Amino acid sequence: MFLKKYFEAFDIGELRTTMGRTITETDIVLHAGQSGDFFPHHMDEEWCKTQPFKKRIAHGTLIFTVAVGLTAHVINEVSMTYGYERLRFTRPVFIGDTISVKVTISNKADHKKPQYGLVTELVEVFNQYQELVMVCEHLLLVEKQAQ
Amino acid sequence: MFLKKYFEAFDIGELRTTMGRTITETDIVLHAGQSGDFFPHHMDEEWCKTQPFKKRIAHGTLIFTVAVGLTAHVINEVSMTYGYERLRFTRPVFIGDTISVKVTISNKADHKKPQYGLVTELVEVFNQYQELVMVCEHLLLVEKQAQ
Numbered sequence: 496m497f498l499k500k501y502f503e504a505f506d507i508g509e510l511r512t513t514m515g516r517t518i519t520e521t522d523i524v525l526h527a528g529q530s531g532d533f534f535p536h537h538m539d540e541e542w543c544k545t546q547p548f549k550k551r552i553a554h555g556t557l558i559f560t561v562a563v564g565l566t567a568h569v570i571n572e573v574s575m576t577y578g579y580e581r582l583r584f585t586r587p588v589f590i591g592d593t594i595s596v597k598v599t600i601s602n603k604a605d606h607k608k609p610q611y612g613l614v615t616e617l618v619e620v621f622n623q624y625q626e627l628v629m630v631c632e633h634l635l636l637v638e639k640q641a642q
Numbered sequence: 643m644f645l646k647k648y649f650e651a652f653d654i655g656e657l658r659t660t661m662g663r664t665i666t667e668t669d670i671v672l673h674a675g676q677s678g679d680f681f682p683h684h685m686d687e688e689w690c691k692t693q694p695f696k697k698r699i700a701h702g703t704l705i706f707t708v709a710v711g712l713t714a715h716v717i718n719e720v721s722m723t724y725g726y727e728r729l730r731f732t733r734p735v736f737i738g739d740t741i742s743v744k745v746t747i748s749n750k751a752d753h754k755k756p757q758y759g760l761v762t763e764l765v766e767v768f769n770q771y772q773e774l775v776m777v778c779e780h781l782l783l784v785e786k787q788a789q
Contacts, residue, residue, distance in 0.1 A: 522676065529672055529704075530711030531663070555723060556707040557676075563703050564677030576702060579778075582726040631726075 500571045501640040502612035505600050513565040515595040515623075518553050518588050526557040552587040558594065558629050562620045565596045573638035577613060582631040586622070593623045601632070611636050647718045648787040649759035652747050660712040662742040662770075665700050665735050673704040699734040705741065705776050709767045712743045720785035724760060729778040733769070740770045748779070758783050 527533050535542040536552055543551050559582065588594060602615035614637050620629035674680050682689040683699055690698050706729065735741060749762035761784050767776035 516678070525672065525676055526707070529669065529676065530707045530714070532711040532714040534714055534717060554707075556703070556710050560673070560677045560701075560703040560707060564679040567677070567679040567681055570681060576731065578731070579729040580727060582729065584723065584725070 496568070497570045497572055499573050500637075501573055502603070502614065502637040503640055505603060505614050505637065507600050507603060509600040511598050513596040513598075515593045516561050516565060517593045518557070518561065518590065520590050522557060522561070523551065523553055523590065526554050526560070530554065530556055532556070548587050550589050552589060553592075555584045555629075558584065558588055558620065559631075561594065562596050562618060562629060565594075566598055566618070571637070574614075574635050577634040577636040580632040580634065582629075584629050586626055586628045588622065588628050592628075594620050594628060596620050598633075606636065610639055612639055613637075643715070644717045644719055646720050647784075648720055649750070649761065649784040650787055652750060652761050652784065654747050654750060656747040658745050660743040660745075662740045663708050663712060664740045665704070665708065665737065667737050669704060669708070670698065670700055670737065673701050673707070677701065677703055679703070695734050697736050699736060700739075702731045702776075705731065705735055705767065706778075708741065709743050709765060709776060712741075713745055713765070718784070721761075721782050724781040724783040727779040727781065729776075731776050733773055733775045735769065735775050739775075741767050741775060743767050745780075753783065757786055759786055760784075
């Protein structure tokens with residue numbers, strides 16, 4: 496779906512939540528192939544048994560990818576990604592865990608180009624136990640409505 | 643390869659560069675399937691012709707994934723990822739572009755747990771024209787050598 500949501504239309508505290516996604520062994524295998532990251536943390540069940548976390552864990556880049564994908568449903572034609580801040584992987588995600596994302600508008604600021612503003616989305620990813628597994632801030636460069 | 647590189651062994655300015663990876667149409671298609679992000683910026687060649695960038699562009703999460711994967715060759719058993727800061731996608735990456743990564747140790751700092759230190763890697767991703775396409779800071783929590 497395409498829409499035009501200008502800077503002025505974002506309200507701090509505005510909240511949306513996504514559908515869930517179960518992280519499967521297939522996701523990890525595909526992600527290893529796509530990234531080239533075959534570290535034993537993700538690929539070697541026997542080595543993982545010797546580690547504190549005991550089981551294969553999803554790549555951080557996989558969780559980030561799925562989390563951003565879960566939020567990608569509405570195309571705002573007057574907004575673009577400026578970047579991400581404070582990306583943290585706070586707990587491991589295991590095969591069979593189900594994650595979903597909560598997005599909260601947490602800040603609005605001016606930009607050096609006066610026709611744009613910066614909107615910050617707080618992106619929080621939870622597992623099926625409502626434990627936080629990933630968090631970051633997504634910065635959006637959003638057009639201001641012509642006066 | 644496994645090794646143990648303690649906090650004290652990291653030097654500011656230390657540099658490594660990776661092999662290159664050509665970003666293919668297959669990468670974009672697989673990444674759309676894995677992420678669920680089928681935005682027209684990545685999937686709709688005809689819509690892209692109406693946009694300033696004219697051609698399908700790689701997902702930011704794909705470039706981040708491949709960049710991190712390119713750096714994932716040596717497993718430091720006394721280090722773990724703490725997070726990422728200031729992730730920016732500075733130019734679009736198109737099908738057929740080849741990216742490689744330059745990693746520079748840019749900072750070392752204490753951590754509240756005295757047996758650990760924080761190492762910052764500046765991660766810069768360049769295309770085949772040596773143009774910067776992505777940049778971020780990778781924070782590592784690294785054990786200090788037992789005194």
